[in-house]
Amino acid sequence: MAFEPESETTEPTDDGTSTADPVGGSAASGDPEISVATGTGSSSSTASGRTVIESRDLSVYYGETRALQDITLEIPEKRVTAMIGPSGCGKSTFLRCINRMNDLIESARVEGEFYFEGKNVYDDDVDPVALRRRIGMVFQQPNPFPKSIYDNVAYGLRIQDDGGDIDAQVEQALKRAALWDEVNDQLDESALDLSGGQQQRLCIARAIAVDPDVLLMDEPASALDPIATSKIEDLIEELA
Ligand SMILES: Nc1ncnc2c1ncn2[C@@H]1O[C@H](COP(=O)(O)OP(=O)(O)OP(=O)(O)O)[C@@H](O)[C@H]1O
Ligand SMILES: [Mg+2]
Incomplete structure (x- = not known):
């Protein structure tokens, strides 16, 4: 399944509560497949709203199957941004693009651009290991090392x-x-x-x-x- 958003990012409401706007391709028909909710968290005084992560026309394929289609999305810094949508719509796939964890999936292929701090993370000179030091990840299933x-x-x-x-x-x-x-x-x-x-x-x-x-x-x-x-x-x- 693919979701095909229009370019849209939500803004926090004045009282700091989250808003959620659909960005799914089917949103126009009133049946959104995925939503992005952005809140200010507790430290709203430090929130500037500057875009820190941005995808442009991002598509991801697993083999011949397209999991994401032309995603254009901006995510602000110092916010909690949540992606909400049904199973299989591509939330994990999108997340894994941000720190290039999809590189580890042999069949995965990424098209389009994905910026972190204004730099395309898919440029040849980006070291994925260094990128992952700046963009940490916690997975659905706990995966502690077999250590103390x-x-x-x-x-x-x-x-x-x-x-x-x-x-x-x-x-x-x-x-x-x-x-x-x-x-x-x-x-x-x-x-x-x-x-x-x-x-x-x-x-x-x-x-x-x-x-x-x-x-x-x-x-x-x-x-x-x-x-x-x-x-x-x-x-x-x-x-x-
Ligand atoms: N490693 C993979 N190989 C092939 N197809 C995959 C792989 N990972 C995900 N997909 C496919 O890509 C699509 C998006 O999957 P993804 O895991 O990103 O969805 P999700 O929104 O995170 O779902 P869930 O809520 O169940 O975690 C699905 O159709 C899924 O079957
Ligand atoms: Mg998932």
Whole structure:
């Protein structure tokens, strides 16, 4: 299935609540396939609304099958932007274009342009690994490394090696992901022994520990119970 949006981005309302406008190709017929909702989050005073991510006439194919068709979309910085639409309409495909995770799918082919901070991420001189350091991702299914809880969060920090206090950064990331209280006395134990919801919050801690410019979350709470979901929603609001 493909969605074929007209160029359209939503604006936050004055009171900071989110708006959602359809951008699906069938929107004109009153039956939108996908919507984009943009909110200001809790720190609206810092929000400038400058476009940070922009796709232009983006189409994605898996083999001969076109999953996305001519998507033109602008996403502002310092906002929470949500993509809403039915299963299979291409939300994950679009997200994976932003940090070139589709490169890892052999059959995937991208046409059109995709800009991050004004640079086309599909230009030949863009290093996808460096790009993914700036644009972190949390997937639908938790995917912790088969390492200790501590090492999962410290992994990217050690690679980054910015001279910071790694213990303190690990603690801070786990606190922001609402996991610290549950794991602070078992940091050396395997991440794989955590519950699914705890593993997902660990993956979020791992992603935010390196302080990415953008955090992509692909239905991060679908494996979580309502309490853990609400913690993640609070975190998303805090990050905005
Ligand atoms: N690796 C792949 N190989 C082939 N086709 C794929 C692949 N990934 C996705 N597709 C197809 O591309 C289309 C869009 O899929 P995508 O996963 O982006 O949808 P989605 O909106 O994220 O759905 P969901 O809400 O179920 O996660 C679907 O038709 C899907 O079958
Ligand atoms: Mg998906």
